Structures are given as C-alpha cells and as structure tokens.
Amino acid sequence: MDALAQLGPVMPQLLRGFLATLELAAVALVLGTAGGVVLGCLYAWGGKLLRALLFALLTLVRGIPLVVQVFAVFFVLPVYGIKFSAMASAAIALTGFAALTTMEVVRGGIAAVPREQFQAARSLGFPFTTALTTVVLPQALRIMTPALVNQAVFLVKATSVVSLFGVTEFMFTAKEQIERTLLGFEIMAIVWIVYTVVCYPMTLLGRRIESRLKARGHAALAGP
Amino acid sequence: MIEIARLQKSYGDRPILDGVSLEVPQGTVCGVLGPSGSGKSTLLRCVNFLEPFEGGEIRIAGESVGYDHRDGRRIPKPRQVVNRMRSECCMVFQQFNLFSHMTALENVAIAPYKIKGMSRRAAREQAVALLDKVGLGPRKDAYPAYLSGGEQQRVAIARALAMSPKVLLLDEVTSALDPERAAEVLDVIAALAADGMTMMMVTHQMHFAREVCRNIVFMDGGRIVEEGGPEMLAAPATDRLRSFLRHLRLA
Ligand SMILES: Nc1ncnc2c1ncn2[C@@H]1O[C@H](COP(=O)(O)OP(=O)(O)OP(=O)(O)O)[C@@H](O)[C@H]1O
Ligand SMILES: [Mg+2]
Numbered sequence: 001m002d003a004l005a006q007l008g009p010v011m012p013q014l015l016r017g018f019l020a021t022l023e024l025a026a027v028a029l030v031l032g033t034a035g036g037v038v039l040g041c042l043y044a045w046g047g048k049l050l051r052a053l054l055f056a057l058l059t060l061v062r063g064i065p066l067v068v069q070v071f072a073v074f075f076v077l078p079v080y081g082i083k084f085s086a087m088a089s090a091a092i093a094l095t096g097f098a099a100l101t102t103m104e105v106v107r108g109g110i111a112a113v114p115r116e117q118f119q120a121a122r123s124l125g126f127p128f129t130t131a132l133t134t135v136v137l138p139q140a141l142r143i144m145t146p147a148l149v150n151q152a153v154f155l156v157k158a159t160s161v162v163s164l165f166g167v168t169e170f171m172f173t174a175k176e177q178i179e180r181t182l183l184g185f186e187i188m189a190i191v192w193i194v195y196t197v198v199c200y201p202m203t204l205l206g207r208r209i210e211s212r213l214k215a216r217g218h219a220a221l222a223g224p
Numbered sequence: 225m226i227e228i229a230r231l232q233k234s235y236g237d238r239p240i241l242d243g244v245s246l247e248v249p250q251g252t253v254c255g256v257l258g259p260s261g262s263g264k265s266t267l268l269r270c271v272n273f274l275e276p277f278e279g280g281e282i283r284i285a286g287e288s289v290g291y292d293h294r295d296g297r298r299i300p301k302p303r304q305v306v307n308r309m310r311s312e313c314c315m316v317f318q319q320f321n322l323f324s325h326m327t328a329l330e331n332v333a334i335a336p337y338k339i340k341g342m343s344r345r346a347a348r349e350q351a352v353a354l355l356d357k358v359g360l361g362p363r364k365d366a367y368p369a370y371l372s373g374g375e376q377q378r379v380a381i382a383r384a385l386a387m388s389p390k391v392l393l394l395d396e397v398t399s400a401l402d403p404e405r406a407a408e409v410l411d412v413i414a415a416l417a418a419d420g421m422t423m424m425m426v427t428h429q430m431h432f433a434r435e436v437c438r439n440i441v442f443m444d445g446g447r448i449v450e451e452g453g454p455e456m457l458a459a460p461a462t463d464r465l466r467s468f469l470r471h472l473r474l475a
Contacts, residue, residue, distance in 0.1 A: 114321075119274060120321035123272050134338055
C-alpha cells in the first residue's frame with residue numbers, strides 16, 4: 001500500500017516521458033520509413049555510384065552499435081559546429097538509423113518482385129514512376145510487411161537508448177523516478193507493460209495489413 | 225504499318241540484330257521464326273522500344289520509334305513520346321507477366337485508367353467487354369494465381385488490347401502452354417487477325433503461322449535469312465530454313 005501511494009505522484013512524470021517517447025518513435029518511424037522507401041527505390045533503380053554510397057552507409061549503420069551512432073550525433077557533430085537540442089539529436093540519430101535499415105528492407109522487397117512485372121508495365125506505356133508505384137511497390141509492400149512491422153516494433157523500443165544521453169523520454173524518466181523513490185521493481189514493471197501495450201497492437205496491425213493486401217486487388221480500381 | 229530498316233542492335237560489342245529490314249502492312253500478321261538466340265525477342269523488344277538500338281530505323285504508322293532523325297543525326301525522343309508510342313504498340317510475353325496483385329479485370333483496366341486518363345467506370349466496362357471477348361467474362365475477379373496458363377495469356381492479350389494499340393507484338397505467347405491451352409489462345413489471335421489487327425508474332429506453331437500470317441520471316445544469327453508468304457514453309461529456298469523446319473517437325 002505504501003508503494004502504491006508513492007507511485008501516484010510518479011505517474012505524471014512517467015506520462016510526460018512516455019509522450020516524449022511516442023513523439024520520438026513517431027518521428028523516427030514516419031520520416032525513417034518514408035526516407036527508407038525513397039532510399040530503397042534509389043538503391044534499386046539508381047546508378048552504380050549511388051548504390052555504392054548507400055551500401056557503404058548501410059554497412060556503417062549495421063556495423064556500429066546504435067548507441068555509438070546516437071553518440072556520434074550528440075557529441076561528434078557538435079565538434080564540427082553542427083548543434084541540435086537533445087531531443088532533435090535523438091530524432092535525427094533514430095531517423096537516420098530507421099531510414100537506412102528500412103532501405104535494406106525495401107531494396108529486398110523490390111528485388112523480390114520479378115523484373116518482368118516492371119517490363120510488362122513499361123511495355124504498355126506506363127511511365128517509370130507510375131510503373132513503380134502501381135505495379136512494383138504494391139507487390140514489394142506485400143513481401144515487406146512482416147519485416148517492416150518488425151522494424152517498427154524494434155524502433156519503438158530502440159528509442160530507449162537515447163535515455164543514456166539525458167533525453168527525458170520514457171526510459172530516462174523511469175530511471176529518474178526509480179532513483180528518487182527506490183521503487184525499482186514497480187516502475188520497471190510499468191515500463192515493461194507500457195512498451196508491450198504499445199508494441200503488441202503494432203504486430204496485430206501488421207498482420208491485418210498483410211492479410212488485407214493479400215485479399216484485395218488494386219485499391220484505385222476497387223468498388224463499382 | 226510497321227517498317228523496319230537496317231536495324232542494328234548489340235549487347236556490348238556482340239551484335240544481336242545485324243541489319244534487319246522488314247515491312248508489315250496494315251491489317252496483316254507477320255510471323256517471325258528462327259532458332260533460339262537468333263534475336264527474335266530482341267527484334268520485338270526494339271519495336272516496343274524496351275531496348276534501345278544503335279542503327280537503322282523503325283517506323284510505326286509512319287512515326288519513328290525511339291529516335292528522331294534530324295540532319296543525319298539520331299536524337300532520342302522525349303520520354304512522353306516513347307511512352308505514348310509503347311502504349312500504341314503493346315507486347316504480350318511468353319510468361320504472361322500479369323500483375324499478380326490485381327484481378328483479371330484490374331489487370332485489363334489499370335493501364336487505360338492510369339495512363340490514358342479513362343474514367344474508372346469506363347475502364348472497368350471496357351475491361352469486362354474485352355474479357356468477354358477472350359472468353360473470360362466469368363473469371364474476371366480471379367487473381368492470376370488462380371487462372372490457368374491459357375486463361376492468364378488471354379487476360380494478357382485483353383490487357384494489351386485495352387490500350388487500343390495500332391500494333392500487337394506477340395512473343396512466343398503459346399510456348400509455355402499445353403496444346404489445348406495453346407489452342408484457346410491461338411483462337412483469340414486468329415479472331416484478332418480476322419478483325420484486321422496488325423501483328424508481329426514470334427511462334428513455333430507452323431500450322432498456325434501458315435494459316436494467319438501474310439508474311440513470314442526466318443531469322444538466324446541476327447539476320448533475316450529467308451522471307452516470303454506462308455507457302456515458303458512448304459518449299460523453303462534455303463538449306464538453313466529447310467533444316468530448321470526438319471528439326472522442328474522431329475521435335
Ligand atoms: N540483356 C541481354 N544482355 C546480353 N545479351 C542478351 C540479352 N538479352 C538477350 N541477349 C542475347 O541476345 C541473343 C538473342 O536473344 P533473343 O532473346 O532475341 O533470342 P530469341 O531469338 O528470342 O531466342 P529464344 O527463341 O530462345 O527466345 C541471345 O544470344 C541472347 O543471349
Ligand atoms: Mg525469345
């Protein structure tokens with residue numbers, strides 16, 4: 001009972017942290033996914049040089065722990081006079097990471113769509129981008145959905161690394177409150193439940209999207 | 225309708241088409257025969273401008289494909305013109321290549337809707353009519369994965385017809401089908417020929433070629449070795465065609 005009473009005043013703090021996490025995750029997810037789709041298309045259809053550059057970046061991002069990448073944005077960029085607020089730095093680091101890892105998913109998805117599909121569209125007179133958006137990408141999306149959902153869930157949880165750099169998101173506020181109240185077990189339980197509650201529906205949503213994409217045809221022409 | 229003059233095409237420094245010239249008058253079918261690797265598909269792909277070419281000229285209804293010729297120089301055409309010309313000269317492939325995420329109806333309706341600016345309703349109505357024409361009215365809502373090869377190929381033909389092309393290019397459209405399914409598709413092509421559709425058709429179906437083709441060209445090594453009317457298949461002039469036909473009969 002004592003613990004519950006103590007937890008009461010902690011909640012508003014945790015909520016604030018949680019909202020910061022949501023914001024961070026939303027920015028990284030939306031911008032990262034959009035960027036990843038663009039980069040994936042560039043990778044699949046761009047020139048050799050661009051491909052080499054993107055591959056080098058991807059290798060870098062894959063080879064370096066996420067913490068170190070965030071560290072780089074927080075402490076190395078300022079050395080070159082590029083400074084952002086803590087929250088912005090966190091968003092930039094996570095978005096960059098999301099964009100490059102999504103690029104790899106998108107590239108794989110596009111590569112899995114037979115080239116003949118694109119050619120058939122071109123032979124009918126589809127302009128390049130129309131062929132891409134109506135024929136290749138919808139099929140690639142169906143292939144990519146599981147990987148993209150996985151990626152999104154991972155990203156939501158990965159936002160917690162920026163707590164190490166003093167960004168007051170969920171994990172950071174939780175640690176702060178644990179130090180203040182010493183309710184380690186209780187607060188960590190809350191953290192666990194909240195992350196699960198956020199991530200589980202994402203997985204379900206992914207499943208839904210997957211089966212919808214499988215069942216329906218081209219949305220633009222559906223209906224009477 | 226199609227005029228090809230001294231067409232030159234190579235991959236790297238390997239010549240694939242070496243001075244191909246031929247003419248397909250409006251409303252006729254031209255059969256293209258030849259052994260594997262002789263450049264038949266490449267020839268059709270050049271007419272559709274899926275492949276650029278280095279020399280010679282292709283004209284469809286008098287309009288030069290892919291390049292403008294000014295002061296003896298070849299200037300690549302603007303993209304919009306290339307796309308428009310492709311939509312007037314559609315290609316049907318050996319492997320059907322239907323869009324796998326769309327139903328038969330959507331496959332046929334999508335191109336007129338997306339690139340000809342036809343209304344959704346008109347595109348769907350036209351698609352239904354075309355699917356009826358190729359005998360697939362009842363299957364219009366099926367996805368390609370649930371259609372037989374013959375059905376898929378007929379949808380592919382309907383998809384090409386939906387653009388009201390001036391010319392249809394058919395690349396071994398029955399080679400992936402068993403004889404019965406092939407016959408379904410050949411019936412559709414014969415009906416189109418009777419309607420006066422101008423077509424270029426790569427095929428190994430000699431009987432069919434003899435029936436529907438006004439002209440037949442026999443290619444080998446990127447050149448036309450022999451050309452003539454259907455009677456040429458009964459009495460080939462060159463040893464090359466004679467041995468090709470003999471092997472085809474034995475196969
Ligand atoms: N993209 C390519 N790059 C390099 N060489 C190619 C390419 N496409 C085709 N070729 C070569 O061009 C030659 C002609 O090919 P093409 O596909 O036109 O022959 P084909 O007469 O259609 O043969 P088939 O009866 O097997 O379909 C072949 O030797 C082939 O190896
Ligand atoms: Mg071929």
